[in-house]
Amino acid sequence: MSYLGVGVSPGKYAAGSKNDSKAIDRKVRLAELILRTAVCGLALVAALLVATDTQVKEIFTIRKKAKFTDMKSLVMLVVVNGVAAAYSLVQTFRCVVGMVRGSVLFNKPLAWLIFSADQVMAYMIVAAIGAAAQSAAFAKLGEPQVEWMKVCDMYGKFCTQVGEGIASSVLACASMIIVSAISAFSLFRLYAGNKAW
Amino acid sequence: MSYLGVGVSPGKYAAGSKNDSKAIDRKVRLAELILRTAVCGLALVAALLVATDTQVKEIFTIRKKAKFTDMKSLVMLVVVNGVAAAYSLVQTFRCVVGMVRGSVLFNKPLAWLIFSADQVMAYMIVAAIGAAAQSAAFAKLGEPQVEWMKVCDMYGKFCTQVGEGIASSVLACASMIIVSAISAFSLFRLYAGNKAW
Numbered sequence: 001m002s003y004l005g006v007g008v009s010p011g012k013y014a015a016g017s018k019n020d021s022k023a024i025d026r027k028v029r030l031a032e033l034i035l036r037t038a039v040c041g042l043a044l045v046a047a048l049l050v051a052t053d054t055q056v057k058e059i060f061t062i063r064k065k066a067k068f069t070d071m072k073s074l075v076m077l078v079v080v081n082g083v084a085a086a087y088s089l090v091q092t093f094r095c096v097v098g099m100v101r102g103s104v105l106f107n108k109p110l111a112w113l114i115f116s117a118d119q120v121m122a123y124m125i126v127a128a129i130g131a132a133a134q135s136a137a138f139a140k141l142g143e144p145q146v147e148w149m150k151v152c153d154m155y156g157k158f159c160t161q162v163g164e165g166i167a168s169s170v171l172a173c174a175s176m177i178i179v180s181a182i183s184a185f186s187l188f189r190l191y192a193g194n195k196a197w
Numbered sequence: 198m199s200y201l202g203v204g205v206s207p208g209k210y211a212a213g214s215k216n217d218s219k220a221i222d223r224k225v226r227l228a229e230l231i232l233r234t235a236v237c238g239l240a241l242v243a244a245l246l247v248a249t250d251t252q253v254k255e256i257f258t259i260r261k262k263a264k265f266t267d268m269k270s271l272v273m274l275v276v277v278n279g280v281a282a283a284y285s286l287v288q289t290f291r292c293v294v295g296m297v298r299g300s301v302l303f304n305k306p307l308a309w310l311i312f313s314a315d316q317v318m319a320y321m322i323v324a325a326i327g328a329a330a331q332s333a334a335f336a337k338l339g340e341p342q343v344e345w346m347k348v349c350d351m352y353g354k355f356c357t358q359v360g361e362g363i364a365s366s367v368l369a370c371a372s373m374i375i376v377s378a379i380s381a382f383s384l385f386r387l388y389a390g391n392k393a394w
Contacts, residue, residue: 126323127323132331143267181381
């Protein structure tokens, strides 16, 4: 069994029932493919919803335009979701290649790389959503104790679209968290046999 | 080999070199113990630093008191760090019991439980830090586009202590992320043998 030209056949696999493990591997890989495609789509939608969001408000003669660059947390949300979408596209492609080739097991360095990248991606999206949701909460509810006003009272349409962006990002994040658990599974099951250490 | 009275001996372990795997298990368990103790201590320090933080400011005749309950993200930071500290205390106790008993391998339901709880805890701390760091950034730098003022100009001492709390929480979070990778390892290596499915 080879993967991207560098094949390993970890520890004890060969000894067991090959058909059983292959069937499970196929299911895991299919789940990974679906979830990575979902992350790609949802993160892209989130980034586009926030990045294209604008609203113009005229107060007497003053013309004010709200856009996502007015708030750093929204810029971060767009960037992180953009990166997650691009990363997931590459990973989806890798999954498809793996399925077409019929390779079942990863080699360890690649499994470590994918595991680490998935972890970084999942935690980055969670942090970006935390920050963006906090900003959205301030904008929607204000913070009377420190006299921060409810900006959403002025820019209702803008806030609604940002909310949709955050919702899409939350779905992308949930998928990414499951994907990162799958890549942890793909990596650490290689470490069961003593020879593999 | 038994763990908390419910023992399993996963798939292929018995076949390999027992001494090697036991030595590695001891190292992994020791690392887990140290990291869980670190999470417990650091999260407790973070919660206490933020929860005990107050500053009184007198502006002419008006007396204003800043406290962590003025900002919901700080309340969330205190709660999440408190929960993480308590959870890590229980887990540290479990690690010590495991080491004293000399049990090496988990049973699967327990490994799943610990893995899931660790994941939830790690992502919760990351989200709480994201939100608190965003609030701190608004308080320190303001957000001129939406006319939110720099609260830290007024409550400098209060902001510094919150910053220390967030820093302690970041360290707790980093340890928790490594712990959650260790528990993923402890769980998924049980799935290498085909019998184990």
